[in-house]
Amino acid sequence: MDLIWDGLRQSFWLLVRGDARVYEIMLRSLLASGAATLLALLIGVPAGTFLALRRFPGRALVLSAVHSGMGLPPVVVGLVLSVLFWRTGPLGDLGLLYTVRAIVIAQTVIATPIVTGFTVAGIQALDPRLRLQILALGASRLQLLWLLLKEARLPLMAAVIAAFGAVISEVGAAIQVGSIIRGETELLTTATVLATQRGDFGLAFALSVILLALVFCVNAVFTLIQQRGPRP
Amino acid sequence: MRRLLPALFPVLLLVVVAACGGGGPDRDELILATTTSTMDSGLLDVLIPAFEEESGYRVTPVAVGSGQALELGRRGEADVLLVHAPEAEERFMAEGHGVDRRLVMHNDFVIVGPPEDPAGARAAAATREVLSRIAAAGARFISRGDDSGTHQLERALWQAAGIDPEGEAWYVVSGQGMGATLGVANERRGYTLTDRATYLALRDRLDLEILHQGDPVLRNVYHVIQVDPSKNDRVNAEGAQAFAEFLVGERAQEIIGEFGRDRFGEPLFTPDAGKDEADLR
Numbered sequence A: 001m002d003l004i005w006d007g008l009r010q011s012f013w014l015l016v017r018g019d020a021r022v023y024e025i026m027l028r029s030l031l032a033s034g035a036a037t038l039l040a041l042l043i044g045v046p047a048g049t050f051l052a053l054r055r056f057p058g059r060a061l062v063l064s065a066v067h068s069g070m071g072l073p074p075v076v077v078g079l080v081l082s083v084l085f086w087r088t089g090p091l092g093d094l095g096l097l098y099t100v101r102a103i104v105i106a107q108t109v110i111a112t113p114i115v116t117g118f119t120v121a122g123i124q125a126l127d128p129r130l131r132l133q134i135l136a137l138g139a140s141r142l143q144l145l146w147l148l149l150k151e152a153r154l155p156l157m158a159a160v161i162a163a164f165g166a167v168i169s170e171v172g173a174a175i176q177v178g179s180i181i182r183g184e185t186e187l188l189t190t191a192t193v194l195a196t197q198r199g200d201f202g203l204a205f206a207l208s209v210i211l212l213a214l215v216f217c218v219n220a221v222f223t224l225i226q227q228r229g230p231r232p
Numbered sequence B: 001m002r003r004l005l006p007a008l009f010p011v012l013l014l015v016v017v018a019a020c021g022g023g024g025p026d027r028d029e030l031i032l033a034t035t036t037s038t039m040d041s042g043l044l045d046v047l048i049p050a051f052e053e054e055s056g057y058r059v060t061p062v063a064v065g066s067g068q069a070l071e072l073g074r075r076g077e078a079d080v081l082l083v084h085a086p087e088a089e090e091r092f093m094a095e096g097h098g099v100d101r102r103l104v105m106h107n108d109f110v111i112v113g114p115p116e117d118p119a120g121a122r123a124a125a126a127t128r129e130v131l132s133r134i135a136a137a138g139a140r141f142i143s144r145g146d147d148s149g150t151h152q153l154e155r156a157l158w159q160a161a162g163i164d165p166e167g168e169a170w171y172v173v174s175g176q177g178m179g180a181t182l183g184v185a186n187e188r189r190g191y192t193l194t195d196r197a198t199y200l201a202l203r204d205r206l207d208l209e210i211l212h213q214g215d216p217v218l219r220n221v222y223h224v225i226q227v228d229p230s231k232n233d234r235v236n237a238e239g240a241q242a243f244a245e246f247l248v249g250e251r252a253q254e255i256i257g258e259f260g261r262d263r264f265g266e267p268l269f270t271p272d273a274g275k276d277e278a279d280l281r
Helices: A002-016 A020-053 A059-069 A074-085 A100-124 A128-136 A141-151 A153-168 A172-178 A188-197 A201-227 B004-020 B036-041 B043-055 B066-074 B086-094 B127-137 B149-160 B178-188 B196-205 B237-248 B250-258
Strands: B029-035 B058-064 B080-083 B098-113 B141-143 B171-173 B191-195 B209-212 B219-227
Touching: A002 A201, A020 A059, A020 A100, A020 A141, A020 A153, A020 A188, A020 A201, A059 A100, A074 A100, A074 A172, A100 A153, A100 A172, A128 A141, A141 A153, A153 A201, A172 A188, A188 A201, A188 B036, B029 B036, B029 B066, B029 B237, B036 B043, B036 B058, B036 B196, B043 B058, B043 B237, B043 B250, B058 B066, B066 B080, B066 B086, B080 B237, B086 B098, B086 B219, B098 B178, B098 B196, B098 B237, B098 B250, B127 B149, B127 B209, B141 B178, B149 B191, B178 B191, B178 B196, B191 B196, B219 B237, B237 B250
Parallel strands: B029 B058, B029 B080, B141 B171, B141 B191
Antiparallel strands: B080 B219, B098 B191, B098 B209, B098 B219
């Protein structure tokens, strides 16, 4: 028990004293997972919209793959990507292994199916008559898509929350493609793992508390955006 | 035009990925594959900056198991290895994957247990005898049972003592890492085999004492190996050589010999560069 109090106290002091290393790790975690979530949105929302509105052969298969992908184990993503990124691997020339960029790519792979799945569900949950009504009012296809996505903003924000939550709390892929290099690729999660293995439970708890607080703050912002505006 | 828009997203992604691209091999970069023990103890956090400052190289440490470190070397995915698996290392060298292998340091394992020492482990000289006494007394022994390097050593030690502890009532398998296993040994008042560094790091929270140490079979010997540069054109042979020479050099050996003294009151590793291999067995 005393460890938990120590951790709370230590995390408080690390933040108040402005421990440069902790702030740097925090910022890196936030930027990496933020970038991954953004990239996942850029891919997942169009892909999800397409899957929701179009009928084509093999659609059920693709949807099943997306739904399975929502539970993609990070370690598998990490393993596959590190083999691709090896310097003798097919993407070795990019020099990505053991960099933050590799972590962003891995987290994007993890987050994209989540965003896609939520988008499909969100758009399909809309009343089909809405689509006809919008079209009847003379909207262009682009306007139609925009209005549908706007109507589906609640599930879309849920997608953002789920995707961000999945990647910022993920360890397996980040360690494999990024290692835990001091000052370069340490994240809140991987630094916690290292501190735990070192028996430095105080620091491990402190980093965990900071991670939880960070996730809470980010989600609070997302939730405020989600719940804003006229009637749900 | 409207059809183009969805197609634009993959293009955008490609641009991002391309922007991430670094280009060809960088001669200043060096990948060190090593075991979790060197990383977890914090030794690398001291050695690597010292080397980088002295040589101008940039080292990327990858801490994995000894097996994986050797495999990365075998595939030319690392330039230099710092590992502790002597038999596997000798095989690695015999198969021609490395160009040089040098003795760097050792740390050791100890047997800890409750201070009252129900099995009388303190009185035994050899590790084999300690295990016989524990088995004969039916005193509780906590095994990690996770197939880690420590667990493999433990199994080899039981085998050398001619005892098969599996299934015995006093033989408890924790299935967890070293720290958690020490916690179980503490709660259940049992004996366990641990590396010295983890025990020292957790000593304040444990009512367990070192009851046996010093037998050469408990040593964990580390070598530095330079990966054969003919594997692919990306292996950084000069960097690997510079790092290996740094590790066996005076400055690094001094750092190794002092490391841990400030935090634990005693050093965690013993520098061994230039010593005769046979003296450590």
